[in-house]
Every structure is written in structure tokens, then in C-alpha cells.
Amino acid sequence: MLYGLVDANNFYVSCERAFQPRLEGKPVIVLSNRDGCIVARSNEAKALGIKMGKPLFECKELIEAHNVQVFSSNYSLYGDMSRRLMSTLTHFVEEVEVYSIDEAFILADGYEGVYPSIRGLGSAIRQTADQWLRLPVSIGFGLTKTLAKVANRLAKARPELEGVCVLDTPGAISQALEEYPVGDLWGVGGRYAGMLKRNNITTAAQLRDAPDDWIRQFMTVNGLRLVHELRGTPCKLLELSQPARKSICSEPGFGQLVPDLETLTDALTSHLSRCCEKLRKQDLLCGSVTVYLKTNRHRKTPGNGLPVKPYYNSVTVELPHPTSSTPALLKYAISGLKSIFAFGYNYQKVGIMLTDLVPFHYRQKGIFVEGPNEKMIQLSAVVDKINHRYGKDKLRLASQMYNPDWPMKLAYLSPKYTTRWEDILEVK
DNA sequence: TCTGGGGTCCTAGGACCC
């Protein structure tokens, strides 16, 4: 039995390319929400030295000099392509864990009769993803999820493997781990990588051979699980059903600095509406709401170079009973915002987080307080339906002003090829 | 002289993931 990790290469870029073949072979990048940072790059863009997470404006010159093709995030398209990719996988294996928008773990077991080898299974998946979706994917197989991750990265890095890497023998595993930088392991971020380096651990093999007590002490039980997985003992199993969400949040920036409570309330209403839609879509109720407010930490005062008066504050308001009604939650959110608002700052973000989530069917009426207002919840569901049909925010609360001056930065958006009738390609 | 020994719950902070 082997774990497999199927990962779409440069996923967002590949989604754009699937519908615009002229982008093949050219440097392409995709931006974060509101066109702020670079979140996906084609191999050609990577080769130019365009870094992940860099703000767009810092790369302007490089982009113009090399005619890099730029796209805003088109989540309708990426989400739909992701769903199609995951459903393609179920044609090959029974057990699929959707791990992220572009990755899935699979369990490859008992397919020897169908495919000549595990490599054969991998190649078949790759070929089908290309044929059905025009998505390039890489596949790694290993004794554990962590080893499958390692194999996946090798499949991407070594062209001679043709997108499929199998680590199923002690020799192959050891050799791979001896050359594998410890910082590239799943579960080792910048902090741990630095700490490990100071202790002369630079390869995955050295980490695998470190004493358990030491790992436990400095990397907690998560580190210990990682080490056991490297040794071939599965500690992270396939999660076939999506675990219930524990929180839902929204904290997009404004794209400009905001000093007044009125505009903050407007933004808060908009974020909350978004969160509540997610909440209802997942059939959940929310028991408490946290609001936070912050200034821009990047902004510096000219002259001394110190950050402009920073401010951060947050407040959590518990609801008398869980609800998913937008107006009901908004009342508490706005009272929270008022309690932490301070004059004299230019705010960059107002964020909102819904926590204490419970499934809708758990709702119960309190003994001394009224239960969730069923009519208000039904009303919100109707609003969702109407907005789904006629467009985002067609129906909205009055405190969410309609402000056409706000620059909605999505300058490079591609059509929603697969989810909007008007955007479907025509074949002539 | 000698000053108990269990628990639970909550929060903040730190690490990580895509």
C-alpha cells in the first residue's frame, strides 16, 4: 500500500493556460486578491527571478522588460477546475483526500492488476488530467504522506522522471532523503529550518536519524510525527471526510488607508456578509464573533523610517444564541468595532472572524432566552439565492454603502470559462 | 523544621500549511 500525492503544477497559471494556449512557453503570473502580490508563477516567470509573494509594484520593471503575462485571481475558474481535477482522480482510486485547491492525497492499493506498475498508475493519471483538463500534474508515491510529498517534489524537480516519482524501497528512500534539504520538508518552516541548521541538521536523512527525545523537546509532537513518517511509519492518515470548520474569517485590506468609523463599518458589513454566506453554505451557526482593526505595518514615516503610529486591537463578542443571520451578527460586530475604534489612525484592515461554530441541526432554544430567529435565518438564505442568481451584493444591508469610488482592483481578470454562460468559449 | 496534589478551562503566542 502506498500513499500518493497528486499536485497540479503552477495551478493558477495552468488554469489560465488551459483556456489560452497562446500562453504556453511564456512567462505568466497570477496575483493575489485585489492585485496586491504575486501568488503563482509559470516556470518561465520563476526563471526570470520573480519571487513568490512579492508585491506586484516591486516587479513592474521585470514584468515589462520580459513581457510577462499578468492575471488577477479568478477563483471561480480555479475552484471549478480543482473540483474537476479531484473528480478525475476518483476514476482511478477510491480513496481521495482533497488536501488543498491543487493537491490531493490518494491511496494506491490493489491496482497492480490494472496497471503494470505503480508508475503506470501515475502516468495514467497524468495523461488523463492533461487530456480532460489540460492541467499538468506531478505525482509522488511513498510509504507515508510525508514521503509522498518528498517524492512529489522530486517528480517536479527532475524532468527525467516525467512527472512521476516512486519511493518504495529503502535504498531509494535513503538516497532521496540524503539529498533533500530539511527546510523543504512538509512541516518544517523557516523557524525550524534555522534551528535545525544551528544543530547541524541540514538534510532530511539527518533529521530522520535524530533522537526522538530531542525532536520531541524542540519540535513538539508534530516534529516527532514527521520523523516517524520519514522512517516509513504512517502517522498522518488519509482524511476522507472534511472535518467540520472551526472558524471562518475575512480580512481583506482596503487598497487605501481609512481613518473613519463610517467607512470601516461599511467594510465590516461587506466582510461579514461574505463570512455569513460561507457559514450558511456549510450549514453552520456561529456562537461568537471577533472583530479586529489594524494599521499598515509596512508604512514608514519619511525621515526616521519608523512605522507610522501602529495600532492593533481586537474584541470578541459572544452571542446569546448561535445564529447564521447576517443582520443579527452584524449588530454584535458593529458594537465590537465601535468598542475598539480609536480616532487618529489610518487603518489598513478591519477583520472579522466567526468562531464557536456548530452544525445547524444542533440549534436549540435556550430556557430563558429566545432561540435563533428562524425567520431571520430563512430570510438570509433567500438573500443568498437571489445574490447567487443576480450577482454578488445585489441585495445587501444598508450599512454596506454602495461606493463606486472604491477601486475594485481586478485589472487583469480572465473570463469565467467554466462557470458563467456568457464566458463559455465558442468553437467556430 | 515541615506548607498538597490533583484536576479543568481559557488565552496568547508560536509554529506550520496552501
Place this chain on the structure above:
DNA sequence: TCTGGGGTCCTAGGACCC
């Protein structure tokens, strides 16, 4: 001028209980 937006898990320490 312009700097992403979601999530998860673990631990230590404090408050409180009997």
C-alpha cells in the same frame, strides 16, 4: 501610491476548582 487571505495544531501559563 501600491505590500494576500485564508486555515490548523500545540504549548505554556494563569485562574480556578476541590
